[in-house]
Amino acid sequence: MHPAPTNHSTSAADPVRLVCPRCLAPCLDRTLSKGEYLRCARCHAQLKSFRQGNSFQPLWAFSSAGLISMVLANTRPILHFEVAGKSQQNLILTGIESLWSEGFGIIAALVFFCTIAAPFLYLAALWYVGGSCTLGARWPGLRLAAKTASMLESMNLLPVFAVACVVSVVKLRTIGNVTWDAGALWIGIASLFTLLAMQAHNSGQVAITLEESS
Numbered sequence: 001m002h003p004a005p006t007n008h009s010t011s012a013a014d015p016v017r018l019v020c021p022r023c024l025a026p027c028l029d030r031t032l033s034k035g036e037y038l039r040c041a042r043c044h045a046q047l048k049s050f051r052q053g054n055s056f057q058p059l060w061a062f063s064s065a066g067l068i069s070m071v072l073a074n075t076r077p078i079l080h081f082e083v084a085g086k087s088q089q090n091l092i093l094t095g096i097e098s099l100w101s102e103g104f105g106i107i108a109a110l111v112f113f114c115t116i117a118a119p120f121l122y123l124a125a126l127w128y129v130g131g132s133c134t135l136g137a138r139w140p141g142l143r144l145a146a147k148t149a150s151m152l153e154s155m156n157l158l159p160v161f162a163v164a165c166v167v168s169v170v171k172l173r174t175i176g177n178v179t180w181d182a183g184a185l186w187i188g189i190a191s192l193f194t195l196l197a198m199q200a201h202n203s204g205q206v207a208i209t210l211e212e213s214s
């Protein structure tokens with residue numbers, strides 16, 4: 001914490017002054033480095049933080065790209081499997097349907113949640129928070145979206161699923177002929193953007209921004 005002095009008479013270098021939005025005290029501005037923020041010395045309201053302004057743009061960009069690649073990953077076949085003259089194309093959903101129809105209902109539901117529902121919901125929540133904070137707008141349900149994103153952060157298993165796909169293909173190759181399809185590439189890209197969005201997401205900063213705008 002770096003309180004800004006409210007009373008600054010020796011201003012030879014002509015410092016920039018901020019006005020506290022809460023108590024209107026004049027506060028001395030200064031350039032902040034990572035992790036620092038300015039507080040009003042009189043009322044302790046937070047005036048400025050390091051990741052201010054357009055710092056939410058990467059989060060919005062990565063989550064947008066992640067959502068688009070997630071749609072493509074789920075609508076394009078992942079692989080083409082050929083055994084004894086029969087061939088089959090597989091979507092992520094095809095595998096889940098097979099599990100379901102073979103009586104593995106709970107596993108099917110778990111795979112659906114971890115590979116489709118949770119990553120999609122997570123990226124959508126990040127997109128909503130990132131968009132709202134970037135535009136400085138207060139979209140409805142913002143707190144719920146921020147909470148959802150924090151909660152799902154640990155459950156997002158798409159990168160794990162991408163690795164599992166590679167492992168399963170190694171196994172399938174011993175039975176028949178396997179060729180990758182475009183969907184596999186999109187799973188890789190979606191995983192990459194999800195990880196980047198995760199890196200760009202700072203839940204503490206989101207909380208501060210929500211506090212400031214409320």
Ligand SMILES: [Zn+2]
Pocket residue numbers: 020021022023024025040041042043044045
């Ligand atoms: Zn103040």
